[in-house]
Structures are given as structure tokens and as C-alpha cells.
Amino acid sequence: MRKAVILARVSTKRQETEGLSLEDIQLPQMREYAEDKDFEVVHEYVFSESADTGIRKKFNEMMDFVKKNKDVDAIIAFRVDRATRNFADHVAMDILRLEHGKELHFVHDRLVITKSTHGRDIQDWDTKVYLAKQQINRLKEDAHNTKYAKLRDGELPWLAPYGYKNEEIDRRNKTVTPVPFKANIVKKVFELYATGTFSYKSLSARMKKDHGVDMPWSTWGTILKNRFYIGEIYDRATDTYFPHQYDQFVPYELYWQVQDVIAGHGKKKIKYAGIPHTYRGMMHCKQCDCAITMEPKVKKQKNGNEHKYTYYHCTGKSNKLGKHKGIEWLEEKDLTNILAQLFDDCKIPEPELPRLEQTLKEAHGGKIQFNREKVNYHQTEKAKLQKRIEAAYEDKCDGSITQAQYDQYRAKWRAEQKLHERKLKRLTEVDEQYYVTVAYLLEIAARGAELFLEAEPNEKRELIGLLGQNLLLDGKKVEITLYKPFSDIASCTDGQLWLRGLDSNQRLRH
Structure with missing residues (x-):
């Protein structure tokens, strides 16, 4: 008999009484489901978010338990929205599925998602995970993002x-x-x-x-x-x-x-310095992993007119090692048309657009919850620091601390307040970027190549960044590793294949 854990929760008292009761609805149905599917339930994680402030701790306990116990095969939840209340939950559950091989069973939705699941159901799931990862990655305070947060606030991040x-x-x-x-x-x-x-x-x-x-x-x-x-x-x-x-x-x-x-x-500047080129710095050579360079060319006609062209090709620095079959040059307009075909591969049939819109609507609820938690935390911390400053001022007036001590405390706490203000500002910026991403996602799904061809150079770069990573040039062929859900969509571009998923997320065009 395989082992599983049950995850059950409600968000409000109203849900408790109107159809999502833990004891009357969710738990009985999940226990019955486990018995029918021949699962031994080794642990039940049950909590009401309206009455418990330790939700994140309990959810993390469930995650840690399932990861540590390799013999636990599945997580059983009542519905998808019961298991993934915000973006962070969605990404965490997807890690369980992909990296730890756990099955996700949603009883009411009649949905089972595993590491090898394909088709329309996984497209909906992957769309939500994609948006969640976009949002979370933009908020990560790693060295890269901290640098740009400081720069935007007018601070110098280096010597x-x-x-x-x-x-x-x-x-x-x-x-x-x-x-x-x-x-x-x-x-x-x-x-x-x-x-x-x-x-x-x-x-x-x-x-x-x-x-x-x-x-x-x-x-x-x-x-x-x-x-x-x-x-x-x-x-x-x-x-x-x-x-x-x-x-x-x-x-x-x-x-x-x-x-x-x-x-x-100074000397005369090089001829093409400063000229913008759409795909500069975005590609590597598949054969030798060298950078792809661009090279402008000017062709004069007999009538005196000049035509300007831009070509992309491998720098060829590894050619001496015998890694190249030969270096080919690809004109920018041809490269644009090839990439446009990749976007057309991610276009979905018009009857499927309402389904995507519904998925995005459901993901929006997770985004709201995720942002609300972050905003509340930073606002609360900022208010605590303000109270400390006010209390220290009263201590100074009473003679409990010196002016120098007060100045030191105030400078420290003001700096910490500024940090929370910066993160609140970043949340607002990321919130706006979320809606831009969703708009692009809908546009890509509806218009494909048409959207890419109409875009300005900076928009083309942004669209490619949303679509995938590892853009490679192999002679006159272009390859990209598509993000999910685009890889799911692209595998079903043929109407006959729309309900049948394929494995690879590599996309090759020439």
C-alpha cells in the first residue's frame, strides 16, 4: 500500500459553513478518496486560516515531512486552490512534483498531477507556476536585485x-x-x-x-x-x-x-559604436558556446543609394579546436522571422483562449494573497520602528539616554525603515510588471508571430525573455529552451495534437 498525506484548509469562517467545511466536507471526501485509491494516510495537516496565525509554519512542516519521507508518494488536497493559497505555495508544490517525484491529488477537481503529466491540465498548472516564479524571482533580494534596488534609490552599490x-x-x-x-x-x-x-x-x-x-x-x-x-x-x-x-x-x-x-x-570613434541592435548579447553558438557577434554591412548600389544590413554570426574563437563545421552569417531580418515562428508555435486555438483567461484569473487570486502578505509584513515592521524612534525620543527628553545615543538609535532605525520602504516600492513595481507579463502572455497566446513582428527592439528582447532562455544559433538555425507553459503549448501547435502533450521543451527553427 502506498503512503500519502492529507492537506486541508479553509480561509474564512464563511467557507467553513458554506461548502468547504473541514470536518463535514473536505476530510471525509479526502479520506474516502485515499481508501478508494489504496493509499495509507500517514499524516493529516488540517488548519483554518481564519483562526490560526501559524499557517506558513504548518505548510512548511508538511513540505519538510514529505521531502524527508521518501516513502510518501502523494499529497491529497480537496481542490487546487486549497493546496496553493498563494504564489509561494504553488512553486513549492511544483518542486515536490518535479524534484521529489511526489504526486498531487486534487479530489474535487478530479485532477492528478505527476512528474510525467502532459496535456491541457498540466498547461493550466504550468501557467500558474510560470506567473508565480516570475513574481517571486523579481522580489528576490539576491546580490543582483539588491544592486539595482540600490541604484534606483540613488545609492552606490560599490566603491x-x-x-x-x-x-x-x-x-x-x-x-x-x-x-x-x-x-x-x-x-x-x-x-x-x-x-x-x-x-x-x-x-x-x-x-x-x-x-x-x-x-x-x-x-x-x-x-x-x-x-x-x-x-x-x-x-x-x-x-x-x-x-x-x-x-x-x-x-x-x-x-x-x-x-x-x-x-x-580623442581619436575618431569606431564606425558602428552605439548603434542599437535588437539581439546584441542574447545568443551563443551551439557548436562551440562562443558569443554571437553582430556585424553591420553597407552595400552601395550603382545609383548611389546605400542599403544597410546587420548580420549575426559566431565569433569563431574556438574554430581552431575543430568545433565548427563552418561559420554562417544570418541577416537580422531573417533571424527575426525565425524567432517570430517560435512565437507562432506558442499561439493557441481561439476556442482555448477563454480557458487560458480563466487560468490567469485563478492565478491572480494567488498573486493578490502573496502581495498582501508581503505588504502587511513590511508595513508592520516599519510601524514598529517608528514606535521605537518615538519611545527613544521620550527617553532622551526624560534624560534616560543622551542626545548622542538618541541620534545613533534614530539613524539606525530610519535606515531600517528606508529598507522596508524600498521593498514596498519594489512590490509596487513588481505588481505592475505582473500585469504586463499577463498581458504579454495573453497576446502571445492570441497573436503569436504578429505580436513579435510589431514589437520595438526593446520589446522584442523582453518578449524573448518571457518566452524562454538559452537562445542558441547553430549556423542558420535558432534554438531556444521554452519556459512552461509555452513548451506545453508549442508541443500542441498542430490542432490534432492539442490534447496530446509531448516531452521536450526544446524548440528548433530555421
């Missing part, structure tokens, strides 16, 4: 440039302040170079002679081009400038006067 220093307010909060001597040196360098009579080398010699500051001439060149001194942080990864909140000591007009001088002294 300050010459003329400034990084200072620590407390263990979790830092700031950047000017160093008077070095700041004066930087301002002097800008003033001297703006005269147009100095090169980087002569400027370096002058600083060493007059002020004893010995740095390579190339370092002075970097300083003179750094827009941090006029209030902007440059992020190389995204080629984007972010305004910062720190003090500035180089006048705005002086900075741009220096840039004019640099432009006059």
Missing part, C-alpha cells in the same frame, strides 16, 4: 570614486561622502583640463609636481569622464545612468566643457 569615501552608518547601512583634499584635487583637475592646454600625461605631471598626487595618466582620464561627479552612477552591465543622492563638487557646466575638450583630443 566610491576618487574624491569620495564609503562610510558605514551601521552594520546594514552605508553612505558616500566627499574627502575634502581629494575633492579639491578632482575639481582642480577639471578646471585645468577645461582650458584645453593639457593632455592626460601633462595633467598627471602637473598634479604630481604641485600637489604630490602621483597617479597614472589613464586614471585621470577615467576621473574626467566619470559622471558620478555630477550626480550620476554608471552601471556597465545595463549601460544605464542612475541619479545618486550624494554631495557633488564639480559644476555641471564644467564637466561638459571638459567632455568637449576630450572629444576634440
